[in-house]
Amino acid sequence: MTLTSFAYLFFLPVVFVLYWLLFKRDKNWQNAFLLLSSLVFYAWWDWRFMALLLFTAGTSFFFGKLIAESDNEKRRKGLLVTVLLLNLGILVYYKYLGFFIQSFVDMFSLAGIELSVSTLNIVLPVGISFYTFAALSYDIDIYQRKVEPTKDWLAYFAFVTFFPSLLSGPISRATKQLPQYFQKREFSYDISIAACRMILWGAFIKLCVADTLGVYIDTIYANMNKHNGTTLFLAQLLYTVQIYADFAGYSFMAIGSGKLLGINLLDNFNRPYFAKTVTEFWRRWHISLTTWFRDYIYFPMGGNRVSKLRWMFNTVVVFVISGLWHGAAYTFLIWGALHGIVMVIERQLYGDKIKNLTSKFTLPNLVRMFITFNLVSIAWIFFRQNSVADAVHVIKSMFTDFGKPYINLQMFAPAFIALAIMWLKDLADEYGWRLKLLNNDRMVVRFVTALLLICYILLCGELDGNLFIYFQF
Amino acid sequence: MKPLYKLLLVLLLLFVVLLGVDFLVGRVLDKMADKLPDQSEVGLTHLSVKKVDAPVLIIGSSRARHHYNTRQIEDSLGMHAYTIARDAHFVSYQSAVLNSVLDRYTPKVVLWECGLNNLFSKERDAVHCLHPYYYDCDSLRSIIDKKEGASMAVKMRLNMYRYNGVASNILMLSRSAARPDTMQGFLPIKGNLKGNDTILKMPEVVADTVDAVRLDIFKNTIKRMRDQGVTVILFDSPVYELENPHRNMASEQAIKDVCAQYGVPVFDNRYLDEFRNSPEYFFDPTHINKEGTTVYTPIVIGQVRSVLEK
Structure with a gap:
């Protein structure tokens, strides 16, 4: 189940x-x-x-x-x-x-x-x-x-x-x-209502964004050699979105289910693709795992209260272990190592300023977000592919084999509408913009929004589809 | 009112309103589905299940849709013919469609390109796109239940679930996917094999097992057609390159056994001399192109005639 x-x-x-x-x-x-x-x-x-x-x-x-x-x-x-x-x-x-x-x-x-x-x-x-x-x-x-x-x-x-x-x-x-x-x-009525909203939102992004994009991505990767680099690039970008929608969707549903039974679970996601550095990304992505590694591996190794060289070593080691936690394969190991190395480089570039980057909606921050998103996306290639050779093939093709991307409008349209809804909500939440729908002050708006989301899930969600990506871990 | 009962009441209200909306959406989609162009994939399924009435039917997946020149077959046999094949939809889909046809009328001849490898459990075999017709036909319903479990009977009560995944096509009236060059269901493909495409990349299904459910569905469909007096002929059309040396024969044998049991001739045309080492007749290793069909269709007509004349 x-x-x-x-x-x-x-x-x-x-x-x-x-x-x-x-x-x-x-x-x-x-x-x-x-x-x-x-x-x-x-x-x-x-x-x-x-x-x-x-x-x-x-x-x-x-x-x-x-x-x-x-x-x-x-x-x-x-x-x-x-x-x-x-x-x-x-x-x-x-x-x-x-x-x-x-x-x-x-x-x-x-x-x-x-x-x-x-x-x-x-x-x-x-x-x-x-x-x-x-x-x-x-x-x-x-x-x-x-x-x-x-x-x-x-x-x-x-x-x-x-x-x-x-x-x-x-x-x-x-x-x-x-x-x-x-x-x-x-029992609390307000908490239960909030829990139902979380479950609904989680189901929406999992079934309508992650799983519908997953159909396209799986089709492309199943015949990787048949597609040009542009298509592989597009598939990779979409995979970056898919894995977020998949795992965050699951986490929202889990947290919501817990709340319904009066148990508060830890937050797991905080809009990670709005991170301005990879370091910040890890404060927003799979938070419960990151804090586990921080408290039980990174801190006992000395954390950042050690020499610079030792700190660099600690950081990379913790991320390599984190990679291996996801699965026993060299691809996961490389994925973890890449994150660790980028974090070390960021620390050298930003120094202590890395902790105090503003969260305002400014051009430099947008550039930082863009760079971080792409770095994370490249690392996901190793996470997604079955072997290092496949991952290298994807990266090579992305930068050399340009062409018309394979796009199936029938497949894409429902996924992109759902993706736009998810992105708008995340954007509004990130910058505190007033775009309240599921938690609007007026009951009618809340009710209609919930109804529309359910209808969208039933009509356009991938209902008989994939398991959660993180099940394999 | 206690907070718990208040919550349950709100959820109940949401559910009731949802049922109302579901009823309306279902009605609208039912009407719109009738207006889909036949040249689109979703429209073709609608036509296959609800409208087609030709005495000669050609069914299968993409290989049936692109390989058999329907008009040529019609002219040659002197009977109206129609191709009701759909890309990437295999034995169970084809069986369900044939059963829905048999519920409405009895065709004289069915040319079935079922794919001799398609009984393997690892091969795709979706019937999802038939959900909208779940209540239209008993035999189609039983195939969906067999494939997807008894819970389908509950899920299908929701119209929106029935139209899941198909609704967006219907709302767009499937225009973007409509292929105007489709002729009576037949869609010739243009283009030739190029470069790496000349290497056959058929999925190597090694040591896989025959799917018992799929075999049962196939067998029942063949039996039903034979019981109703339909002349059924099975085909497997040409592939480029030689036989896959790793191919497991279990699926092929199971299909041939069923056909032998019910007196259904099988024409395994995969390795015809006319097509061997002739890349100009292929679009890709498993699909022949427009030029290829001009060579292949007459061969098929000859084979059909040989059966009909017996």
Whole structure:
């Protein structure tokens, strides 16, 4: 079940109504029902991996308790390392083992030694990168004494398995989300209405922008050699938009679903393509992941309180790890490294001014945005392509093989109208312009806007289409 | 009123208004679909399901649409002919359209270019563009349900869902996609193979399995046509280059078995001598061009005659 599936259209309202009508007695009832709903949601996808999810939640809960009970620093560290190895071990097995073995075989092959290794067909449990990180944040926070361990296992399991964020985030953090499960949630009309708007907007940009553009992009990339560089350039620009609409759309739907059940999830996107530098881009893109890496990898490595050379190294390493988090492939590694390198260069160019760039609508800022958008777009080429060779082919063609781009008006028209609506809303939100539709003061306007968006989704959205791009991670 | 009930009431109101709008939109689109030009893809589907009445039908995907000169076949057989093939729409679509035709009338001859490889589960086989006709024909509905699941019966209650993805074409009356050079559904292509195009890049379907649902749909359609006394002839038209050495034969065999069971002749014309090493007859490795059709159609006519004269 995905958040845009037909099943979810029934699942969420049923959970919502039962939650607020039958299970509102106290927090234990609410948590128990959330846990049950989350397990049903996950099992709908693949029940075989439910044990893995419960194992991760169980070990992190148990080890968290042990870490907190111990006063011996060595033992505390040992326990943390054990739980990290346990859970990261599972992640590595499912996500990276095939990649490592293949790299090993390739390395020998370069030296002229052919190794015969049977291909590992390991199925990646959906959401594993997201819930593992959520669970690990709890143990690390306890180790760093940022959070007290809980005895309420029900609350903890409900937190780790919370279905709106289970499959593709936002990555939950114990410090921020867990306390919400320790108290009874109260229904709020205003919050629920705002949540419905978020879900609707998320569904609109996912189904009408991301998925409709996806049809074109997939068509082009499936026959890459048949298309000229101009078409590949256009497809790449559109992919830059697609991945934003896809992931931000999912995040809005997840956050909205969480709000409907009285749980606030972390914000994940803040109009990233209005960023004026790549550094700023990462403060606006996949915020829950960026802050996770910042707090648990970048800061422990010394952050920026180290020598310049060490800081450069730290930055690139963190982004390479971030790239590998997305997938076990050289393309992701290069994608991460490119971002790290550009951030280092930006820091050299701007110095400390990088933190204080104004957000006004000025020509220099527009130029900065344009450059940042294109840098990010070029990096996405590595993210999207199946191999480094394909990515290099796309880049080469873009700058050498000019021609008439392949455009299918029938396919494009609905996507571009939706894209224009999304862009206008983001523009208005970014600069505080008064363009309120879904949250207009007048009820009629709100109602009609919601109705039109639903009609547009039903008529022009890609309803039987793609999964979320971030599902594969 | 309690806040929760207030919210549920607002959502209920939205849903009721949505149903009203949906009813109106559905009516408007139903009317507009009738006015689509037949030379457009969406218009051709509408014609195929609702209007076509020719005794000779040519059906398939792009290879059927571009390879069979309908008028030449009509003149030769002395019966009205029409091509109801649509680009990139394969066995299930073609079967659903044929079933909708059989619900309305019984054609005398059906020339079916179904593509011998098209039963593989990894090959595309969408029936999405038939959603607007879900309630028009029982057999078409059962094919959509088989392909897309039982939940379609609920989804299709919404008119806007039925027209999903097709509405924009209808609202533009499909003018931008209309091809005025289409003649009775036949659309010749101009141009020749060039450079890299001469290398055959057919998808290499290796070790894939035959899609059981697709095979079942195909078999039932063949059976129904034969039961109603339709002369069905299967074709696979020329491709440039030699046989793909990696081709898995399972799909081909499954189709041939069904045809043998129901007495349907199969003409596998993919490797005809006339077309082998003749790039001037091809637009790309899998489509023959206008010049190619002038050579190919007479061959087809001869093959049809040989069947009809038996």
